[in-house]
Every structure is written in C-alpha cells, then in structure tokens.
Amino acid sequence: MLTLYQIVRNPFLVFRMISLPVALVIFFFALVIHECAHAWMASRCGDNTARYAGRITLNPLPHIDPIGTIIFPLLLILSRSPFIIGWAKPVPINPLNFNDPRVDLVRVGASGPLSNIGLAIVSSFLVWIFTYLPIGEIKNSLIIVFLFSVLINLLLAVFNLIPIPPLDGSQILSGLLPDHLVKRYEMITPYGFIILFFLLLTGLLWTIILPVVQLLYRILFLWVGRGF
Secondary structure, three states: OOOHHHHHHOHHHHHHOOOHHHHHHHHHHHHHHHHHHHHHHHHHOOOOHHHHOOOOOOOOHHHOOHHHHHHHHHHHHHOOOOOOOOOOOOOOOOHHHOOOHHHHHHHHHHHHHHHHHHHHHHHHHHHHHHHHOOOOOHHHHHHHHHHHHHHHHHHHHHHHOOOOOOOHHHHHHHHHOOHHHHHHHHHHHHHHHHHHHHHHHHOHHHHHHHHHHHHHHHHHOOOOOOOO
16 A cells, blocks of 8 residues: 555556546546636636536536547546546637737636645545545545546646647637737647647657656645655
C-alpha cells in the first residue's frame, strides 16, 4: 500500500489504485460541473443562451460531446494511457448579449477551469479531514477517491486552458487578443481537433500539462510530510 506522501510526490500513481467505473463517475461529474460553470457565468454576464438550452443542469446527457466525452477518453483507455482526460459539449453562447463582450468572454472561458480548481481544493480538504478521522477501513477508500478527484480536476483545468479550439484557453485568448489578431487566430478553429490528436499521439500533450498538474497537486498537499 502506497503512503500518502508517495502519492503526493507522484500523484499519477493514484490512477492504478482506483477502479475504472469509479474513475469514470468522478470524471463525468467534473465535466458536468465544468460546463455548468460556463453556462452559469454566461447567464451572469447577460447571455441566457445556455440557460435556455438546458445546460445549467447536473444531468450529464445535455453535456455529452461525442468526441470529447466518449471517443477521446475511450482512445486513451484503449491505448492503455495512465490518464483519462476529455471535454464536454461546448456551452452555446452569444457574445452580443454580454454586458462587456471582451471581458465577459474571458470570464465565461475561465469559469470552467476555475470550477475544476475549486473542486480540486475541496477534494484536497476532504483528504485532510479523512486522514485524521478514525472511521476504519473505509477511510483509505475515501482518501483514494478524493485524491483521484484532485488529480482529475487539475488535469481538466490545465488541459482546458491550452489555447487550442475548442478548449477554453482558445476562448480566453480570443477575449484578450487585439481585434486585428482575433480573426487570424480563429482561422485554426477547423483544425483544433487535428492539433489535439497530434499532441496526444506524439506525447506532447502530456509533456505540456503533466508538470503543471504535478506542481499544483503538490501545492495543495503541502501539509503532507514524510510521516504520512
């Protein structure tokens, strides 16, 4: 049995300690919260397109994207990748309805990754709580579940911040770029999936996101010393 300290030093070991069904439930829950955050923020910024489309819901069905929610994760599983990652159906927005189109585009884009970071923080706090609770054998199982929740939410947050369509990072960058550069940047939109699959197949995807995820994971568990 690995110690908590060993897992924090190499958080990706937790993928070997959790069953696939439980991992998928946590993965889909994280995706649903991510998309709900987009829809909720868009509504707060004046655009109710996503609300009227029924996207502010914990029901996973409206959020499923055939490629990002099914095919992409399935390819990772079939290729025996040690990681699961993906995306949900993009939330429909109409920037013309925003109170401040440029600023609100960034807010809506950032709300998804920020929701995952929030879930990661809550999950790390629950790990801390269960570490000290005398609740018997079930404690270890719960700790593993929440350790995985921290990891999958950080993976989703960092992955979605990559500025390649249809990921959130592209929406954030579009809101930050000057007008004359936005149209040039959006020319890569039709090729976004091709670029993502290229990054996946070459391993560059993990080279980009894993060091960042590992750093954030260790920051959330700074309280874990060698004695754990």
